[in-house]
Amino acid sequence: MICHLQKYLKQARIPLNPLTSRIRFHSSSENCSHIVSSSPIESYCSDGPRLDHHQVLCVDSPRLPDIDVIISKVHVGSSEDEVFQSLKQDHVCNAIQPSRYLVNKLIHRFKDDWKSALGIFRWAGSCPGYEHSSEIYEMMVDILGKVRQMDQMRALLEEMSKGHIVTLNTIAKVMRRFSGAGQWEDAVRTFDELGTFGLEKNTETMNLLLDTLCKEGKVELARSVFLELKSCIPPNAHTFNIFIHGWCKINRVDEAQWTIQEMKGHGCHPCVISYSTIIQSYCRQYNFSKVYELLDEMQAQGCPPNVVTYTTVMSYLAKSGDFEEAIRITEKMKIVGSKPDSRFFNCLIYTLGRASRVQEAVYVYQVEMPENGVAPDTSTFNTMITMFSHHGHHEKAFHVLEEMNKLEHCKPNVQTFHPLLKSCFKTGKTDECLSQLLDDMVNKHHLSLDITTYTLVIHGLCRANKCEWAYLLFKEMIGHDITPRYQTCRLILDEVKQKHMYDAAEKIEAVMKKL
DNA sequence: GCGCCCTTAG
Numbered sequence: 001m002i003c004h005l006q007k008y009l010k011q012a013r014i015p016l017n018p019l020t021s022r023i024r025f026h027s028s029s030e031n032c033s034h035i036v037s038s039s040p041i042e043s044y045c046s047d048g049p050r051l052d053h054h055q056v057l058c059v060d061s062p063r064l065p066d067i068d069v070i071i072s073k074v075h076v077g078s079s080e081d082e083v084f085q086s087l088k089q090d091h092v093c094n095a096i097q098p099s100r101y102l103v104n105k106l107i108h109r110f111k112d113d114w115k116s117a118l119g120i121f122r123w124a125g126s127c128p129g130y131e132h133s134s135e136i137y138e139m140m141v142d143i144l145g146k147v148r149q150m151d152q153m154r155a156l157l158e159e160m161s162k163g164h165i166v167t168l169n170t171i172a173k174v175m176r177r178f179s180g181a182g183q184w185e186d187a188v189r190t191f192d193e194l195g196t197f198g199l200e201k202n203t204e205t206m207n208l209l210l211d212t213l214c215k216e217g218k219v220e221l222a223r224s225v226f227l228e229l230k231s232c233i234p235p236n237a238h239t240f241n242i243f244i245h246g247w248c249k250i251n252r253v254d255e256a257q258w259t260i261q262e263m264k265g266h267g268c269h270p271c272v273i274s275y276s277t278i279i280q281s282y283c284r285q286y287n288f289s290k291v292y293e294l295l296d297e298m299q300a301q302g303c304p305p306n307v308v309t310y311t312t313v314m315s316y317l318a319k320s321g322d323f324e325e326a327i328r329i330t331e332k333m334k335i336v337g338s339k340p341d342s343r344f345f346n347c348l349i350y351t352l353g354r355a356s357r358v359q360e361a362v363y364v365y366q367v368e369m370p371e372n373g374v375a376p377d378t379s380t381f382n383t384m385i386t387m388f389s390h391h392g393h394h395e396k397a398f399h400v401l402e403e404m405n406k407l408e409h410c411k412p413n414v415q416t417f418h419p420l421l422k423s424c425f426k427t428g429k430t431d432e433c434l435s436q437l438l439d440d441m442v443n444k445h446h447l448s449l450d451i452t453t454y455t456l457v458i459h460g461l462c463r464a465n466k467c468e469w470a471y472l473l474f475k476e477m478i479g480h481d482i483t484p485r486y487q488t489c490r491l492i493l494d495e496v497k498q499k500h501m502y503d504a505a506e507k508i509e510a511v512m513k514k515l
Numbered sequence: 516g517c518g519c520c521c522t523t524a525g
Contacts, residue, residue, distance in 0.1 A: 176522075178524065241523045276524050311525045343525060 066096045067105055071467055074116045083119025088126065098124040100133050107139045113145045134165045138173055141383035145177025150186070153177060166197040172208050179212040184221055187212055206233045207242060214246030219255075222246060237268040244274050254410060256281060272298070276309040302312035304336055311344045314351060323355035345369050346379045353387030361387060379405075382416050389419035394427050394468035414447050418456060425460035451482050471504050486515055 073086050073093055087093045093268060096102075102167035103124045110117040121140050125132055137160050144153040157174055160166045171190060178187040191209040194201050206229055213222035222243065226235070240263035256278050260270050275298045282290040291313055298305050310333050317326035330348060333340065340348075352361035365384060373415060381404045388397035397420055404412055415438060424434040438457070441447045449457075454477045461470035470492055477484055489512045496504040 172522085215522065238523055245523065253523070271523090273524050280524070286524045306524095313525095341525095349524080475519085 002394060032216060038388050043229050046120065057125075059116055066102055067109075067138050069093060069096065070102075070106060070120065071109065074120065076108070076113065076116070078115065078119070080115045080118040080122065082447070083116050084122045084126075087120065087123040093123075098130050100136060103130075103132070103136055104139070107136060107143070111143050114143050117143050118152070129283060134160070134170065138166065138170050139165070141170060141175065142173050145173065145180070148181050150178070150181060150183060159364070161197055164198060166199065167179075168199060168205070168208075171197065171199060171205065172212075175209055175212045176215075179216045179218070182216075184218055185212060188225060195511050201229075203233055203236055203239065207238050209237075210246075211242045212240060214242050214249070217246075219243065219252075221247035235266060235268070237263065237271060237274075240268055241273050241277065244277050248277050251281070251284075253278060253281045270301070270303065272303055272309065275301075275303060275499050276305070278311060279305075279309060280312050280316075283312060286316070288317070288320075305338070307333070307338045307344050310338060311347050312343075315347050316379075318347070318351040318354060318498050323351055326351045327355065327357075339359075340368075340372055340374065342369075342377050342380060345372075345374055346377075346383050347381065349387070350383045355382065355391065356391070358387060358391055358393070362399070376410065377409055378413055378416065381410065381412070384418060386419045387493070389423045389426075392426075394423040396421055412445055412447075414441070414450055414453060417441050418453065421456055421460070428464070428465045430461065430466060448480075449477075451477075451485070454482060455485060455488055458484075459491060460497045462491050465495075467492060467499060467501075469500070471496060472510075473491070474508070484511065486512070489515070 017321045069092055070087065073090050074083050075086070080085070106120050107117050107122075110120060117140065121132070122200070123135070124130055137156060141153050141160075143158050144150075144156065155172065157166065157170065160170060164364075171194065175187045175190050178184070178190060187209065191201065191205065194205055199205065206226075210222045210226060213225065226239070226243075240259055244256045247253065247259060260274060260278075263270055263274070273292060279291055279294050282288070282294065295305055295309070295313070295329045298309070310329050314326045314329040314508070317323075317329065326477070327348070330427070333344075345368070349361045349364050352358070352364065361384070363375065365380065381400055384400045385397045386401065388394070401412065401416065401420060403417070404410055418441075420437055424430055424437065434457075438449075441449065441453075454473060458470045458473050458477075461467065474484065474492055475486070489508055493505060493512070496508065
């Protein structure tokens with residue numbers, strides 16, 4: 001295996017992405033799924049040898065890309081300073097001159113592991129001849145904000161301010177993260193301090209602040225901020241649409257309707273976005289008579305619905321179970337001459353599938369989409385796969401996956417595989433077919449198995465009387481710090497007891513105690 | 516149901 005690897009390196013001059021990422025995944029909190037038990041046997045011997053590869057790669061391979069050299073020095077669970085020190089004190093890393101491209105890729109790679117990201121960020125920042133761009137600072141600000149490291153985030157903003165590289169985008173990220181963390185005063189303060197960052201308090205930045213507050217449901221706070229600002233900063237249609245969305249989000253459609261009047265009072269015209277937002281709100285209440293009323297009003301106001309409006313209505317009609325009415329939306333669309341897009345088609349395919357009109361769904365996919373110049377996306381394929389699986393056309397579902405694999409731009413995600421995994425269990429193909437799918441997920445598409453996938457597969461295997469394999473996956477799941485559901489533990493516990501696997505039973509019970 | 520992406524809407 002090792003020899004083969006070196007040969008590969010020398011001959012192909014191709015970075016060892018699949019392998020190195022697997023190695024990385026082994027110790028990463030972000031994605032640790034390389035030892036997925038495609039088969040029980042494989043799982044037993046998955047650890048030791050790979051670490052040897054690791055060493056071989058780092059020591060013997062001069063062509064190992066810089067990014068992988070650095071990744072190999074970053075150990076999960078270390079503090080940002082430990083990461084920083086391990087990079088700083090490593091002579092191989094120190095020979096690397098970081099570029100913004102490299103740092104960008106690294107930070108992106110560790111976007112779910114803020115300590116590693118920050119350690120790398122600090123290391124790169126300390127390298128002579130290198131300076132972080134605003135964009136990289138902003139990524140780091142976002143990463144820190146996401147994990148609520150608000151003081152660290154604030155410190156970065158301060159650094160940026162000193163370097164005069166704060167942009168509107170930085171402010172947007174900082175305000176959104178403050179709002180998201182419930183620190184609304186800090187979001188407002190960031191706006192107040194715009195001048196110190198060399199930026200202006202104007203309609204655009206005010207809208208940004210109002211939007212961050214409204215998106216977090218703090219519409220009333222946004223209102224009071226607005227009332228204070230509006231004498232100096234003129235609102236635009238945008239401003240009111242933000243409020244309409246805010247009110248709708250917290251289910252206060254009356255206030256949203258009232259905002260329409262208010263915007264007219266300010267000489268701003270309600271637009272298709274204003275109405276579509278309110279329509280969605282009525283959709284959520286399944287109040288379709290109001291929806292139709294508003295659709296008519298839009299026409300009357302010279303503001304006809306567009307593809308977004310229609311897709312919204314269609315999707316909620318389908319959700320309400322009224323598939324026929326949902327499909328009829330297509331005709332309304334055709335009459336108005338609104339141009340369909342991929343999200344519209346995905347919704348239509350889904351609806352036709354739910355209405356058991358599979359042939360028509362296939363027709364939309366095969367004929368109407370190409371005719372309208374709309375390319376399928378991951379969601380289209382996922383919808384087709386779900387539909388075929390649901391209607392028992394399992395081989396067709398797998399065929400769609402193959403079609404998808406041929407396309408470069410359209411990669412499968414975890415959702416793509418769920419119906420296919422279910423198909424395996426339904427058709428009893430719980431051997432090669434299932435292991436192949438899991439192997440493809442992890443090793444071909446570098447997807448990490450999430451709680452849903454583990455649950456689905458473990459339950460399926462238990463029902464298929466394959467609890468040894470299920471138990472391997474169960475252990476793997478625990479190893480990846482994914483907490484199993486109570487039901488999953490219960491099910492697998494009963495199964496292993498029946499098979500007299502008392503060791504396993506004990507371990508499962510230990511896990512359950514911690515739930 | 517939740518988190519992700521993005522953030523004037525699906």
